[in-house]
Amino acid sequence: MKKRKASIILIVCTLLFTLTAQQLIPKPVTFGFRKTETRHIDVVVVHSTYNASGGDHWDLTKILSQFRRYGVAAHYIIDRSGTIYQLVDDTNIAYHAGKSKLPDGTSGINSRSLGIELINDTVEHPTEEQYVALTDLLVSLCTHYPMKHIVRHSDIAPGRKTDPWNTDWERVMRELSGRDIQPGITVKDR
Ligand SMILES: [Zn+2]
Numbered sequence: 001m002k003k004r005k006a007s008i009i010l011i012v013c014t015l016l017f018t019l020t021a022q023q024l025i026p027k028p029v030t031f032g033f034r035k036t037e038t039r040h041i042d043v044v045v046v047h048s049t050y051n052a053s054g055g056d057h058w059d060l061t062k063i064l065s066q067f068r069r070y071g072v073a074a075h076y077i078i079d080r081s082g083t084i085y086q087l088v089d090d091t092n093i094a095y096h097a098g099k100s101k102l103p104d105g106t107s108g109i110n111s112r113s114l115g116i117e118l119i120n121d122t123v124e125h126p127t128e129e130q131y132v133a134l135t136d137l138l139v140s141l142c143t144h145y146p147m148k149h150i151v152r153h154s155d156i157a158p159g160r161k162t163d164p165w166n167t168d169w170e171r172v173m174r175e176l177s178g179r180d181i182q183p184g185i186t187v188k189d190r
Helices: 002-023 060-070 128-144 169-180
Strands: 024-028 043-049 076-078 083-085 113-119 149-153
Touching: 043 128, 076 128, 113 128, 128 169, 149 169
Parallel strands: 024 083, 043 113, 043 149, 076 113
Antiparallel strands: 076 083
């Protein structure tokens, strides 16, 4: 019975990864990260961002120009249609967390984490497509790395950061639990 359950989970994970892979578009940036050969990844930080330089808030090109100006980047960015762009390879350290601390008090989060940006502003909410893409991506990353923490930027930099804005975090956590990702994962507010 156990074996059967394990193989069903494996099939589901494979399907999900295939699904994610189809939506995932490489869009490498040249800024906002440091190259490394190997590193231990056990944290995911979810953010939100928008174009604040005039015009369409969802303009990816302008958002990336902002990142370049500030010398920051995340590994992934999810646009309003749920398309996931990979900006930085997982093995490299992206500058996305800033001054921050995990719930267990440890800092230096960039070096051990992956950053995911949802394109959203402080007024709107993430789209249904973004929720689906975010969940798929998180499940996929959890099957590849021994994740210990899935946190919001606001969880690790309270008082300094408030993103991801207007995001139903309970829903995201509920959907992850429903996908039966590994036990032992520590998720803020779970
Ligand atoms: Zn952030």
